[in-house]
Amino acid sequence: MPIRALLFDHDGTLVDSEPVHFHMWERILADHGVTLLEETYIAQYAGKPTTDNAKDMVERFHLERPHQELAAKKSLVTQRRLDTEAFPLRPAVKEVIDFCHAQGLMLGVVTGAGRNGVEATLRHNGLHRHFATVVSGDDVTASKPAPDVYLLALERLGIAASECFAIEDTEHGVSAATAAGISCIAIPNRMTRQHDFSAATTVLENFDELFTWLETAQG
Missing domain, CATH: 3.40.50.1000 (HAD superfamily/HAD-like)
Structure with a gap:
């Protein structure tokens, strides 16, 4: 056919977009005292939905924040980028x-x-x-x-x-x-x-x- x-x-x-998403997550986690390595992002997070990543990050890095808060911050950072540049x-x-x-x-x-x-x-x-x-x-x-x-x-x-x-x-x-x-x-x-x-x-x-x-x- x-x-x-x-x-x-x-x-x-x-x-x-993956390198851009990595750097966004890198900066967000840095605000919580976490260093996100590129090899960790590649192994655990590349190509996965924001909410799924946020849930894993809260657990993996022992963050005292609800994953919804982390996901919302990532969505906001992404939207700000897209408002000015694709x-x-x-x-x-x-x-x-x-x-x-x-x-x-x-x-x-x-x-x-x-x-x-x-x-x-x-x-x-x-x-x-x-x-x-x-x-x-x-x-x-x-x-x-x-x-x-x-x-x-x-x-x-x-x-x-x-x-x-x-x-x-x-x-x-x-x-x-x-x-x-x-x-x-x-x-x-x-x-x-x-x-x-x-x-x-x-x-x-x-x-x-x-x-x-x-x-x-x-x-």
Whole structure:
């Protein structure tokens, strides 16, 4: 069956946001007397939801604060950043999106995070017209690795799972896509390379490789 749509994760996939998230958490924890090492962030927190990270941090670092307070602070810091500056696109993302659009593929963003980051990316890069739908963690009860965001994207686009591919950078993301019956291509970033991508259809190094894969698939 031909490919009709591509569904892209946002943080860490379309945009190189993980280093930014690390430095945000680093500063927040420093206010509580905790030094967050990059290797700890990579091993424990990269690619996971803010609330999940906040819960773990409170327990791991013995913080005398409710995790909700920590998560709210992280969300506030993130929003302040997005009010003035979007996360940078990963290399060759724009070229892949332009190619897909020219080929008549439907495109969607499917993120377990809030919608604000996606909106900043699309607005800053002039990409709104390229995407048929945006599904975020704000739209569902259960975020990734639950399949809910992907199931909603399929419903909105009116397509079957067999007619599309998902593009993800984390183990949780691949799990969410495959649980929805969608074949998934993993393109890990520097901070998620250690994740288990055994459930992915294929693992690519970067978006240049995805461009080549799409040319072959659409050829």
